[in-house]
Amino acid sequence: MPSSTATASTGSVASASPRPPLRGRQSVFPTASSERWIALRAERIGRERTRDVAAPRRTGIVLVAAVGLGFAAGMVVLLTRWLLSTPAGVAFLTAYPGEYPLPAAAPVGLPAWLGWQHFLNAFFLVLIVRSGLQVRHQKRPSAFWSPRRDPKRKISLTLWFHQALDVLWIANGVLFLVLLFATGQWMRIVPTSWEVIPNALSAAAQYASLDWPTENGWLNYNALQQLAYFTIVFVAAPLAIATGVRMSGVWPRNATRLTRAYPVEWARAVHYPVMLFFVAFTVVHVGLVLATGARRNLNHMYAAQDGDGWLGVVLFAASIAVIAAAWLAARPVVLAPIARLFGSVATR
Template structure:
């Protein structure tokens, strides 16, 4: 088979590299893919021919001339040596120094091709013309060898000094997971929006079906008899007071004001990562909490104080009989009132004299169930709870308090939304007059007081920031950025 010849040194001084460009060499059977040796192979042939011709002519050959190579010598030059047979990928040439071994050594191995580089790219330099040869005695040192005879090495790599640990890999995985949740991809965002729309439509259809079903049940003879027996409210005890006192309106406003700010600061504490300021007590400066947590706990104290005053006045004036069930008839009447609300045929209300059974049970749950749960769980998570009490902490784990505290907050929010919606939808002027102005009628005083209370709550919401809270917190402790 025919292959491209590797050109080496010239046959004569000042001549062109050998062999010429237009010559092809057909490989022998012993090495069908090998041509004339690269680089210095032609010089070996020339020296061998001169030694073989010298005894025939009776003397050495003339200086400066190179006799033609003999066919058998050229054939010997093209045959691989034992070392080359062991390393078929490396071609060996003349020694680097006079009297030395052929270069490269027999133990050399070919370098792997760079990814993306053609197999013949590493041998491109060997096909280019070589410079004018020098005598063997004046061979350059090893460091000055031609670049074409030295294989190209890959760049050196620096020593690795940083290694990933288990904690770093775990943190990276958690951070990637969190970023994946917080930043949905372009495919997930439309999918979530579509799910929300489908869910909203489904809830609307379900609500409409529930209204129709309830109206049908109440229109049946059994439903009509149930409404006649349990209209939605039952009579209060004879000693129950009539009307609502003025203190109840102030208590109602303060309760809403503190509750809104407590929910706001509680959500901030739950989602805050890097507090902007910290508060510490003067008795224990080392124990620090975020300024937002201090605001949350301070509002809790004010809300609890207002609740204690409310309970004292509630039982002192007999108003407790309006929100505490005094008969088992409260249960069926509450079911009747709920059915009437669902059917959109709302029951007739007269909050100045009596609440319906569903309102009574809701107020009782807020005052005597949800509020105590919020207080008990909040105290367990606050700094007031003793830290050096192993038995007490085992009996009341903080995990239980956290599992209850947040759902109780959601219950307060849901109750407020439903309560305000029903107050405005079932006679806003009369209901607001009862709650804020302590008047029975359709006057506008209750509406004005309600609007003023909303403005105060909004101002408190905007003022609940470190710039305003820090001066107040300094009155009770130390405030700093660390």
């Protein structure tokens, strides 16, 4: 009995002990691709962990920045109102109310062609910004366009659309300038007196104090508006055109000296900030139009009328609908048939 018990206990201990692993021939070996996959997976996991940590931090930074900007804006409003209430501020506003008289030959009112020009400019500008941002961030274009005279030269369909819009926008701008100077409307947006500077400062101070200057765009723009429109038409637009031409396929390839004198890096460094300036101007412009008497302002801009009717609002709403429809329709399935009228289109 003792021997059998000892044997049983010995057998149970032996069975409880782990068995040695089976030895076989190794059939899987690490390769460059597998190591690369492991490294990419570790990098992705690291990015996800960093994103999880950084998201709340970014949210906190945005909230703090928003509160700080709100506080700073409030302080600017209070300080400006105090300065304008002082005797010196009152005297400054009296001497420079924010606008100065136009030349005697200046036309009164806004013509109908200016309303159409305004709509077409907004239409082309919105689509130019949209297509420009797509070109900037597009990695793998789905379709390419080639001119018939040079089939080997290919650009993305989005870039072709952007450049086609540029041509239409420039043509509309040339027509605008011709009509502007032919009808005398240039006197409304081109400064004709050095009084524009102190009056612009006065208008800016009134906007900053939230006691906005009186709007009477049918007869005259305030000096700050005049400088803004002058900058858009005669500074920002030419810069956008000059830098866009340098970056486009229109630029001559064999002009070595010209290319060296005007590097493409300079054009890229200017083109994008100019686009941001157009966007900022549009946001502020539309906001002020709606906040300073929407019906009257829209009647001036779209209906060529001075009054508080609803025709300008209706035309403005229709223009927004047309721009939104064009925004949604600007896709390869719609653009490709149009692009084929001017060249060949090939998909990836």
